[in-house]
Amino acid sequence: MESWVVFASKYGSTRGVAEAIAERLARAHEGVELRDAADVESFEGADAVVLGSAIYGGRWLEPARNLFEERADELTSRPTWLFSVGPLGDPPKPEDAGPDGITEAMEATRARGHEVFAGKLERPALSRVERLMVRALRAPEGDFRDWDAIRSWADRVAADLS
Numbered sequence: 381m382e383s384w385v386v387f388a389s390k391y392g393s394t395r396g397v398a399e400a401i402a403e404r405l406a407r408a409h410e411g412v413e414l415r416d417a418a419d420v421e422s423f424e425g426a427d428a429v430v431l432g433s434a435i436y437g438g439r440w441l442e443p444a445r446n447l448f449e450e451r452a453d454e455l456t457s458r459p460t461w462l463f464s465v466g467p468l469g470d471p472p473k474p475e476d477a478g479p480d481g482i483t484e485a486m487e488a489t490r491a492r493g494h495e496v497f498a499g500k501l502e503r504p505a506l507s508r509v510e511r512l513m514v515r516a517l518r519a520p521e522g523d524f525r526d527w528d529a530i531r532s533w534a535d536r537v538a539a540d541l542s
């Protein structure tokens with residue numbers, strides 16, 4: 381069985397989350413592949429899909445959004461899970477969390493679940509405009525990724541796949 385963990389990440393923290401998910405799935409299943417959403421044109425060849433993106437301005441990044449919108453029909457015929465990475469701080473905010481339109485998207489793809497994980501923010505890496513945005517939002521700097529939460533979610537996905 382081939383399971384793809386597909387991610388969209390601008391500064392690498394979502395890639396890190398996707399890597400941890402893939403690593404956990406690989407403990408339970410053979411054939412786990414990690415793929416950048418920008419390199420994926422279709423889900424042909426995947427038997428199951430875990431698709432996730434960083435959230436920017438309340439939305440997924442474009443490569444993940446495109447896949448989602450254009451390939452929803454391919455996802456309905458495969459076991460699919462979604463994840464989003466974004467909220468910052470301890471406790472992470474915003475709490476209501478999911479990207480815009482996620483409920484409709486879950487229905488369109490018949491995804492089995494969607495999980496939101498806290499993210500990471502490093503001010504020096506950001507563009508000028510982004511720095512102004514995070515200042516206006518008072519977004520806290522730091523790595524808030526909760527590896528235990530990420531691993532246990534991945535383990536639940538792995539068990540569901542078995």
Ligand SMILES: Cc1cc2nc3c(=O)[nH]c(=O)nc-3n(C[C@H](O)[C@H](O)[C@H](O)COP(=O)(O)O)c2cc1C
Nearest residue numbers: 389390391392393394434436437438466467499500
């Ligand atoms: C300009 C900007 C806008 C953001 N907007 C949101 C948002 O709307 N919701 C959210 O939960 N997180 C938001 N974040 C936090 C990011 O999603 C978080 O830093 C994430 O870990 C980035 O992932 P990446 O390193 O994979 O790009 C924003 C961050 C930046 C820099």
